[in-house]
Amino acid sequence: MITIVAKTKVRENKKQEFLKITEELIQKSQNEEGCISYDLYEDIADPYTLTFIESWEDMEAIDLHNKAEHFMKIVPKLADLTEGEIEVRSYRPAK
């Protein structure tokens, strides 16, 4: 299992737009083969810090996800709604 934590800062006037266009991304990603969970969170201390926390069965499922039509259509649009870099960390169970 691979868990991805992808943290970004949404522009204050773009949050609702970000939530709107990621609805489809989230729903379709959750239905993908190999997707264990795929959710969007906001930081309680800073509601403009938005973080996807996703768990996938393996790297193959993630590769398919990154080539999925909904991913390629929606994710590029998010850059205009956010500021600074998206911080993406990929995790596996600690051993």
Add this chain to the structure above:
Amino acid sequence: MITIVAKTKVRENKKQEFLKITEELIQKSQNEEGCISYDLYEDIADPYTLTFIESWEDMEAIDLHNKAEHFMKIVPKLADLTEGEIEVRSYRPAK
């Protein structure tokens, strides 16, 4: 639901000790009232970055967790095994 992402850097020679003493913390936390999930991960790009990802029903469950005997016994010991600050972010579903 509240999801906590707590990221820390373990000293290279202390990782196995960290994993050993957090086994009890993880098992007992998972069995706590209000705990949805409680797991320890390592960053694939840097296996000395260890991150707890925990989901709790509400703040009350977290407060009880922070006063639990296993939490108070084990968590203080982790400071000696890690370097720098632990980064803790608390999230709720984005809205």
